[in-house]
Amino acid sequence: MGTTQLETVPEPKYWHLKTVLSEALDQDFAVGEVLPNERELAARFGVARATLRQALEQLELEGRLQRRRGVGTTVAPPRVGVAVGSAQHSWPGEAADGWEPQDASESLPPAAVVKLLGTGGAFAADQPVHTVRRTRMTNGQAVAAELLYVPAASVPGLPAIEAPSGPARARAVLRELQRLVLDGQDRSVELGSARADDAKELDRLPGAPVLLVTTRYFTAAGTAAVSVATYRADTCRLTFGGSGGVEITHEPVAS
């Protein structure tokens, strides 16, 4: 009979709210414009603030909004495309692609890194490892923080006397690394949440969603270095210009 299937799956309020807001953003707001504050928006839509916030959180996750404590909620610009796999065979720091060496120290790497370094080569957990910190800047904004782990055995030529820490030391490690013959590399991307120190560097709150890019650098002798880069997931779109060269420049396809 006329029993049409009405609302078999009632849409959650925050989900509907997100859709409404999303359309409003497209039509009535310009990039950088500030939205009314959360209390007012919640009142205007007749929902509790927590519910409104759930919708805003999703929109922020999708890169549509930017929220800053003490300031307000603004409409975010389209995500920045950051090249991650442009040059197929290259050591970190070979091209001037926005990475700024920050610091370097010698320490024992976390267990997960030890496992990565141990692949296909001799690496013992108690070997000393140079840990290089770098930050990637785009348009004056920090978009990524990296920890690069280089076993001392990979850079035997590194003078121990040279500046024991700081940017100069970091550059020295990178320079030594580039003397080796790079045999290949390996990359993986996954979702994570920002550790406290990375969050600070990226001007985000701890726990903010990030894209974790893990890279292994191979020489004939095995894994010569491992990099773990933390990209801001809200503002970044990682691009892998495999072949064909042209850069993707677009707005997100799916919500």
Next chain:
Amino acid sequence: MGTTQLETVPEPKYWHLKTVLSEALDQDFAVGEVLPNERELAARFGVARATLRQALEQLELEGRLQRRRGVGTTVAPPRVGVAVGSAQHSWPGEAADGWEPQDASESLPPAAVVKLLGTGGAFAADQPVHTVRRTRMTNGQAVAAELLYVPAASVPGLPAIEAPSGPARARAVLRELQRLVLDGQDRSVELGSARADDAKELDRLPGAPVLLVTTRYFTAAGTAAVSVATYRADTCRLTFGGSGGVEITHEPVAS
């Protein structure tokens, strides 16, 4: 005097909670084990349920936990590495890499896709486009849902009579596509939230965090196809075996 800088930045409860739970997971729980329910955990830690949930959400985002309504919260297995860029030059569907064609139809693509198709070639917004739906399976689990947009002009040889929809139609479109000479491809990865239909396919709730992989396929004539693949961010680690071949198999490096 003795005014030591105590707790300049008081750690939020949910953050501390997350750390505690994370350690407990490492030490006292096996993969697949079910945790006590949220009300009990909240009581045990002396916090409101909402606060406890905030911690659980983060752990789920990091792939440590798996929650299912009506069932419970279980310890998640390490993320599955899914190869995304293994073969550098290949049309979708060329290798038997777990993709299962689901359906195909002819329709007008969303505006964002039109923009991508228009790069470096003649493509008008009102041209018909074949939309192929595929699902990627790993260990009997759906890990990704894809929409592949193929302008009719790219596959002129496709018989209009052949099965107008369904898997057979999808396979036909892929087959025709593979006749072309692939000139190159382009890929980008970003964070998104699952649309309702993708969420259903991936057995997640709408809005679940996903990794959006956008690929453009080039021929000499321009962009011949565009693919938008939606990967479950909780269970997947995308691997790009650029060169050197060996697969990364590890647990997450950073939290």
Next chain:
DNA sequence: AAGTGGTCTAGACCACTAG
């Protein structure tokens, strides 16, 4: 000091799964 987003509480009800 005022205004913003971030955290937290103590409830309630709903949708889903499984016995």
Next chain:
DNA sequence: TAGTGGTCTAGACCACTTT
């Protein structure tokens, strides 16, 4: 039907930025 996670409310206070 009982038990689970998912949604929602109406408050409160805190941390931060700006004026």
